[in-house]
Amino acid sequence: MRLATPVLRHAVCLAAVTLAAAAGCAPQPDTSAAPGGTASAATSGAAACTKGELATRTPGKLVIGTDKPAYAPWFQDDAPASGKGFEAAVAYAVAAKLGFDKSEVSWQTVPFNSSFAPGSKNFDFDINQISISDGRRKAVDFSSGYYDVRQAVIALKTSKAAGAKSLADLKKVKLGAQVGTTSLDVINDEIKPDQKPAIFQKNDFAKAALGNGQVDAIVVDLPTAFYITSAEVTDAKIVGQFAPATGTPEQFGLVLDKGSRLTSCVSGAVDGLRADGTLAALEKQWLSEAADAPVLK
Structure with missing residues (x-):
């Protein structure tokens, strides 16, 4: 974030x-x-x-x-x-x-x-x-x-999560987000992954976990996703964003x-x-x- x-x-x-x-x-x-x-x-x-x-x-x-x-x-x-x-x-x-x-x-x-x-x-x-x-x-x-x-998913370009095209494609990967955030709510309520998501105190820790392979992808808000992938973790990509709630x-x-x-x-x-x-x-x-x-x- x-x-x-x-x-x-x-x-x-x-x-x-x-x-x-x-x-x-x-x-x-x-x-x-x-x-x-x-x-x-x-x-x-x-x-x-x-x-x-x-x-x-x-x-x-x-x-x-x-x-x-x-x-x-x-x-x-x-x-x-x-x-x-x-x-x-x-x-x-x-x-x-x-x-x-x-x-x-x-x-x-x-x-x-x-x-x-x-x-x-x-x-x-x-x-x-x-x-x-x-x-x-x-x-x-x-x-x-x-x-x-809007929330978005970030994954390393080499990750198995990088090619996801749908919420169903993300169910089998290891996801992470900051504690107490709507990003974490999106994982639990919309993706509903097979594995429990990793929960981090700060997005710095989530970013580090992504980089070292502890998680396949993380969820953050969309502007933060663009910033991280363009300026901080340049070997990562935005997999996709979530549709706005009705x-x-x-x-x-x-x-x-x-x-x-x-x-x-x-x-x-x-x-x-x-x-x-x-x-x-x-x-x-x-x-x-x-x-x-x-x-x-």
Whole structure:
């Protein structure tokens, strides 16, 4: 899901030039609010969402959480405060909508699974490729979705998984994914492999396992798959991507404390960024617009 490097933008640009129609990595619609989030700021009144009225952890400051390392293409060079990378840029765009300039934003290291675990939080919101789900909503609040997600399978070009054309072709291979992710859910719920999947604490470990043959293939989100195969594990390939689920698409959302007084305002900021085209522009800048990856059925 990550792996930061200065070559990211070059790799993404090459992907955008050479790959065909966008499927799952397409720019966000910029005319309406994303489904799957919470009520927009309008429901609580615009005045309550002015900077001076916001119930942040420290008045006049905004604390944003994410994991470390913070991987590309979501963050560049493991440096969220730089504002480079899709999620870093989105975070600062949300902050600006709420009235905070860059000097008023600080970053807090938060492990992926801790971000949506029950209990009070040490951040105002967290951004870390966290998919909105009903199960997670029991413990935390989510903003409106800021990115529509597709999952993809990566295998070494010499692996027996490399030639898979369907979900059935993947049932007999050894698969792996990061713990607590929708990537792991896809393996268990859609592929339903004959072997139990390997589960890793971080995608770094999953990538290493792929390289040394512990697993035949791993599942990650599609932008990460393009980055890994173009810049990190160049002897690997994208085997295919999964078709979007019917109904509400899988989306990444910002995570907040359960019942946070900031939730509606943060959702309103995300909705505003979608409506004014900012999310679409940031996706074009930092993520590949095209995905020449076959759909596995």
